[in-house]
Amino acid sequence: MASHRRVIIASVPDGPLEPGHFAVQSVPSPDCGEGEVLCRTQAFTIGAGQRAGLQGSASYAGAPVAGVVMGGTGLAVVEASKSPDFKPGDVVVGPTGWDELAAVKASALRRVDGAADASLHLGLYGTNGLTAYFGLHEIGRPERGQAVVVSAAAGSVGHMVGQFAKRLGCRVVGVAGSAEKCGVLTGELGFDAAVNYKAHDFRDQFRAATPDRIDVYWDNTGGAILESALFCMNTFGRIVCCGAVSAYDGAKPAAGPRGVPGLLVNNQVRMEGFIVYRFADRYDEARKAMAQWVAAGEVQTRTTEYRGLESAPQAFVDLLAGRTIGTTIVRLD
Numbered sequence: 001m002a003s004h005r006r007v008i009i010a011s012v013p014d015g016p017l018e019p020g021h022f023a024v025q026s027v028p029s030p031d032c033g034e035g036e037v038l039c040r041t042q043a044f045t046i047g048a049g050q051r052a053g054l055q056g057s058a059s060y061a062g063a064p065v066a067g068v069v070m071g072g073t074g075l076a077v078v079e080a081s082k083s084p085d086f087k088p089g090d091v092v093v094g095p096t097g098w099d100e101l102a103a104v105k106a107s108a109l110r111r112v113d114g115a116a117d118a119s120l121h122l123g124l125y126g127t128n129g130l131t132a133y134f135g136l137h138e139i140g141r142p143e144r145g146q147a148v149v150v151s152a153a154a155g156s157v158g159h160m161v162g163q164f165a166k167r168l169g170c171r172v173v174g175v176a177g178s179a180e181k182c183g184v185l186t187g188e189l190g191f192d193a194a195v196n197y198k199a200h201d202f203r204d205q206f207r208a209a210t211p212d213r214i215d216v217y218w219d220n221t222g223g224a225i226l227e228s229a230l231f232c233m234n235t236f237g238r239i240v241c242c243g244a245v246s247a248y249d250g251a252k253p254a255a256g257p258r259g260v261p262g263l264l265v266n267n268q269v270r271m272e273g274f275i276v277y278r279f280a281d282r283y284d285e286a287r288k289a290m291a292q293w294v295a296a297g298e299v300q301t302r303t304t305e306y307r308g309l310e311s312a313p314q315a316f317v318d319l320l321a322g323r324t325i326g327t328t329i330v331r332l333d
C-alpha cells in the first residue's frame with residue numbers, strides 16, 4: 001500500500017514551542033472521497049497566529065488537540081479529484097496541513113496560476129497579505145502624510161502593511177527585533193525609520209522615530225510595543241489590533257487591559273480588533289489590487305524558506321524566535 005508522510009501535533013505545548021511538540025509519521029495514503037480532491041502538497045506556509053491556535057487563545061481555531069495533523073495552508077497539485085470543479089494537474093491553494101498528500105474538500109480549495117511562485121500564493125495573496133490589505137485599508141484607514149507604526153514589521157504581515165502604507169503616502173516606522181531586520185525595512189522595503197525593540201533604549205528611540213506621534217499603530221505584538229505606542233497616539237488615532245505574538249509562545253495569558261481605557265479616552269483613539277475572514281467576500285478584489293502593485297514595483301515580498309517536511313517544526317520555532325524575515329514557507333517539491 002502506498003504511503004506518505006505528515007507532521008502531527010505530538011503534544012499541545014504549555015510553554016515555549018519546541019520541535020519535539022511535533023512528530024513526523026508515515027501513514028497509508030488517503031483515498032479521495034466524494035466531493036474531495038487529493039492534493040500533493042508542494043509548499044505550505046507557517047504563520048505566527050498558528051501558535052495562538054496551539055495555545056487555545058484563537059477562539060475561531062477551536063481547542064488545540066494532540067494526535068492530529070498540524071493545520072496550515074498549502075499550495076498543491078491535484079492528483080485525483082471526485083469534484084467536478086478540479087481535475088488532476090490543477091494547482092490549488094487550501095488547507096492541506098503539514099501533509100505530503102491530503103484529501104481536501106473541494107469547497108475549501110482555490111485554483112491558482114501554477115506559473116506563479118508559491119511564495120506569492122501563500123504570502124501576498126494568502127491569509128497574511130489579505131490581512132495586511134484589509135486591516136490597513138478598512139480598519140486603520142491612514143491618510144497621505146499620516147504617521148503609521150507597524151510592530152513585527154519584518155514579519156509576513158508586517159512587511160506588507162508597511163509597504164501598503166508607503167504606497168498611500170504615509171510616513172512609516174517599523175518595529176522589529178534586530179538591527180538586521182531594521183536594515184531590511186529601511187534599506188530595502190522603503191520604511192522611513194525602524195526601531196529595534198530589543199535595544200536597551202527602545203522607548204527613547206521609539207519616541208525619536210515618531211516626532212509627529214502616531215496616527216495609525218498596527219499591532220502585531222501586544223506587550224511592551226503596544227504600551228509604547230499607546231502613549232504616542234495622536235488625537236483620533238487608530239490602533240489596528242491584528243495579533244499579540246508577544247503573548248503566544250507560552251501558557252494562555254491572563255486577560256484584561258490595565259491602563260488602556262484612559263489612554264484611549266484622552267486622545268479619542270479607536271482601537272479595533274479584526275479577523276481577516278470578515279472580508280472573505282472581497283478577497284478577489286484585494287488579490288487583483290496587490291498583483292497590480294507587485295507588477296508596478298510598488299510592493300516587494302520577502303520569504304524565509306525551509307526545505308522538507310521534517311524542517312517544519314524548526315521553522316515554526318524559528319518564526320516565533322524572530323529568526324525569519326517575511327513569510328515563512330516550507331517547500332516539499
Ligand SMILES: NC(=O)c1ccc[n+]([C@@H]2O[C@H](COP(=O)([O-])OP(=O)(O)OC[C@H]3O[C@@H](n4cnc5c(N)ncnc54)[C@H](OP(=O)(O)O)[C@@H]3O)[C@@H](O)[C@H]2O)c1
Nearest residue numbers: 047048049152155156157176177220243244246275276322
Ligand atoms: N487578525 C487576523 O486575521 C490575522 C491574520 C493573520 C495573522 N495575524 C497576526 O499577525 C501577526 C503576525 O503574524 P505573521 O504570521 O506575519 O508572523 P511574523 O510577523 O512573520 O512572525 C512573528 C514575528 O513576531 C516577532 N516577535 C516574536 N516574539 C515577539 C515579542 N515578544 N515581541 C515582539 N515581537 C515578537 C518576531 O520578529 P522580531 O524579530 O521582530 O521579534 C517574529 O518573527 C500575528 O500576531 C498573527 O497572529 C492576524
